[in-house]
Amino acid sequence: MKETLYRFLGERNPRAKARYEALRQAGAPRWKAAPALLLPGGGGARPLPVGAGESAQSLGEPPAALVQRLARFQAVSFDVFDTLLLRQVERPQEAFALVGAKLGYPDFQRLRVEAECRARDKKRRRAGSGEVTLSEIWQELEAATAIPAGEGMAAELAVERALCRGNPYFLPVVEALRQLGKPLGLLSDMYLPGTFVQQLVEEAGFGPFACCLVSGEEGVSKGEGGLYQRWKGRFPPDAPLAHVGDNPHADGEMARVQGIVPMLYPGVRQAGGPYRARDMSAVVGSLYRGVVNGKLHNGSQAYSPLYEYGYVYGGLFALGYCRFIRAWAEHSGADRLLFLSRDGEALLALYRRLYPQDSRPVYAYWSRLAAAKVCAGLFPADYFRRFLWHRAGEGVPLGKLLRGMELTPLLPGLCGALGVFPQTPLTHKNAGAVQDYLQRAWGQVLKNYQPQVRAAGAYYRQLLAGGSHAGAVDIGWAGSGAVSLAAAAKHLWGLECRVTGLVAGTNSAHSPERDAAEPLLLTGGLVSYLFSQSHNRDLWKLHNPRQGHNLFWELLLGGEEGGLRGFSPGEETGWRLELGENSHSGAVGEIHRGLLDFAQDFTDLEKRLGLPLAISGRDAYAPMLEVLARRNAPYRRQWEALLDEPGIG
Numbered sequence: 231m232k233e234t235l236y237r238f239l240g241e242r243n244p245r246a247k248a249r250y251e252a253l254r255q256a257g258a259p260r261w262k263a264a265p266a267l268l269l270p271g272g273g274g275a276r277p278l279p280v281g282a283g284e285s286a287q288s289l290g291e292p293p294a295a296l297v298q299r300l301a302r303f304q305a306v307s308f309d310v311f312d313t314l315l316l317r318q319v320e321r322p323q324e325a326f327a328l329v330g331a332k333l334g335y336p337d338f339q340r341l342r343v344e345a346e347c348r349a350r351d352k353k354r355r356r357a358g359s360g361e362v363t364l365s366e367i368w369q370e371l372e373a374a375t376a377i378p379a380g381e382g383m384a385a386e387l388a389v390e391r392a393l394c395r396g397n398p399y400f401l402p403v404v405e406a407l408r409q410l411g412k413p414l415g416l417l418s419d420m421y422l423p424g425t426f427v428q429q430l431v432e433e434a435g436f437g438p439f440a441c442c443l444v445s446g447e448e449g450v451s452k453g454e455g456g457l458y459q460r461w462k463g464r465f466p467p468d469a470p471l472a473h474v475g476d477n478p479h480a481d482g483e484m485a486r487v488q489g490i491v492p493m494l495y496p497g498v499r500q501a502g503g504p505y506r507a508r509d510m511s512a513v514v515g516s517l518y519r520g521v522v523n524g525k526l527h528n529g530s531q532a533y534s535p536l537y538e539y540g541y542v543y544g545g546l547f548a549l550g551y552c553r554f555i556r557a558w559a560e561h562s563g564a565d566r567l568l569f570l571s572r573d574g575e576a577l578l579a580l581y582r583r584l585y586p587q588d589s590r591p592v593y594a595y596w597s598r599l600a601a602a603k604v605c606a607g608l609f610p611a612d613y614f615r616r617f618l619w620h621r622a623g624e625g626v627p628l629g630k631l632l633r634g635m636e637l638t639p640l641l642p643g644l645c646g647a648l649g650v651f652p653q654t655p656l657t658h659k660n661a662g663a664v665q666d667y668l669q670r671a672w673g674q675v676l677k678n679y680q681p682q683v684r685a686a687g688a689y690y691r692q693l694l695a696g697g698s699h700a701g702a703v704d705i706g707w708a709g710s711g712a713v714s715l716a717a718a719a720k721h722l723w724g725l726e727c728r729v730t731g732l733v734a735g736t737n738s739a740h741s742p743e744r745d746a747a748e749p750l751l752l753t754g755g756l757v758s759y760l761f762s763q764s765h766n767r768d769l770w771k772l773h774n775p776r777q778g779h780n781l782f783w784e785l786l787l788g789g790e791e792g793g794l795r796g797f798s799p800g801e802e803t804g805w806r807l808e809l810g811e812n813s814h815s816g817a818v819g820e821i822h823r824g825l826l827d828f829a830q831d832f833t834d835l836e837k838r839l840g841l842p843l844a845i846s847g848r849d850a851y852a853p854m855l856e857v858l859a860r861r862n863a864p865y866r867r868q869w870e871a872l873l874d875e876p877g878i879g
Contacts, residue, residue: 545828
């Protein structure tokens with residue numbers, strides 16, 4: 231009954247569940263932690279730090295300083311899990327879901343937890359201690375699942391080995407203590423075999439320890455004090471001993487009770503948990519939080535806020551999107567993948583890492599500004615909307631506007647016809663008159679852009695030579711980049727290659743042109759990963775470009791070089807690129823470094839597990855929900871200088 235109620239309340243309120251488990255991890259009994267399950271879901275979510283990143287808040291004392299404090303003791307013992315070893319899941323029991331995946335058994339996590347509870351109850355009645363071994367747990371589990379115990383234990387040990395990584399903070403600490411000749415011990419309240427635990431520690435780079443005492447084999451625990459007594463029995467009664475671990479009760483209070491000086495290590499789950507997204511699928515969410523918390527909160531290194539932005543909020547998205555692109559390309563038979571500038575730069579780098587044998591991807595220069603000019607004759611309404619109506623009311627002088635449109639020769643005629651001056655600002659009142667004048671001079675406007683049309687055609691003939699179907703990859707939102715490119719390829723340049731647009735997300739419910747992409751989505755001319763009207767509709771309703779949501783996504787992917795201003799004729803190739811400047815290239819590079827590092831860390835974990843995971847668009851968006859939350863407005867404001875999305879012209 232208690233377990234059923236816990237699952238009900240926890241699933242209803244993931245944040246409350248996280249608070250409850252944090253209290254239990256800290257040593258609180260069930261009755262004391264239970265009220266946390268009844269608290270509102272929004273409570274406990276910590277605002278993202280401004281200025282310094284998360285990792286700076288968890289930066290521990292220098293390892294050399296800790297070694298100096300520990301050097302005065304005759305021997306030092308260490309907790310293993312969540313101290314020397316970091317599991318790349320948020321909570322230990324979530325590893326059981328991965329065991330179930332390996333065994334192909336449904337609802338295995340619940341069955342595994344219940345089997346351990348039964349095994350502990352039986353052991354407590356029989357021997358007075360609830361400490362059990364993995365073998366005793368699997369005796370119960372074999373009867374409940376019909377999985378042979380040997381097969382099941384092998385799968386569980388394999389998952390544990392795959393999940394455990396050495397904590398970089400303690401690697402130099404342990405090595406220095408060993409150089410000082412200190413006896414080092416491992417003490418763990420754990421059902422896994424002691425030899426296996428010691429193997430994990432050694433494989434993680436820590437070298438051999440004098441002993442490894444685990445509660446399941448010893449029949450006593452740190453939490454009740456008995457395991458410390460076994461360790462103390464190896465030394466003279468008055469020997470000064472220290473213990474290092476993360477649990478305030480088992481590694482702190484109980485060590486002190488047994489006469490051992492405790493040195494508490496802040497747990498990575500407790501430090502990072504309040505910042506992490508909760509509304510995610512069980513397995514992907516747990517692995518994501520485990521990887522991020524272990525990276526940022528182990529105390530060994532402080533990363534830049536820009537790096538953390540890419541690592542925490544861009545990595546899972548970029549990895550999932552690249553896999554989405556790959557799956558679409560395989561299914562559709564596409565023979566070209568055009569990663570459009572500038573948002574395609576980081577995606578292309580990651581895609582090539584993931585699929586080094588795939589010859590289809592190329593970096594393709596294209597932009598809203600270039601497309602508006604090249605395709606003016608095909609999409610005049612879009613041309614005027616982007617150049618005029620999106621800019622009306624910004625106070626841009628007409629002279630500057632036409633200069634940006636590369637129509638300066640038309641300025642005198644415009645001023646004369648409308649009775650205005652070059653300094654007159656574009657407004658909603660005069661934008662219609664400006665459009666009427668340009669439409670009357672439409673032949674001259676298009677003639678002015680013909681050199682760009684020809685230059686762009688020469689460029690794309692080279693990229694698409696021999697191709698029959700290309701995917702044009704962009705971040706979003708109306709899909710105009712891919713749509714305009716597809717139309718230009720067919721109607722302006724006469725290319726045989728069909729172009730389909732792939733976007734991270736479409737225009738949302740808050741977009742002025744909310745329905746713009748829908749006909750293309752219906753016909754397959756456009757494909758969306760994160761959301762659309764018919765896919766992840768809750769995100770479609772939430773995503774609001776008027777609150778800068780588009781820009782915070784684009785900040786993750788924006789290229790290091792300046793945006794494409796347009797094409798011009800070139801002597802050798804027939805084309806030349808006109809690029810703007812990007813004063814934030816260093817910052818963009820740091821974001822990309824974090825994004826790529828997360829993808830590497832996550833895929834390395836998947837390889838060790840032997841379980842490639844599908845990352846849904848809903849899961850990929852979830853971390854960004856933390857950035858966009860109301861409480862994190864100060865966090866968002868620190869990026870305002872980087873949100874340099876240029877206006878057309």
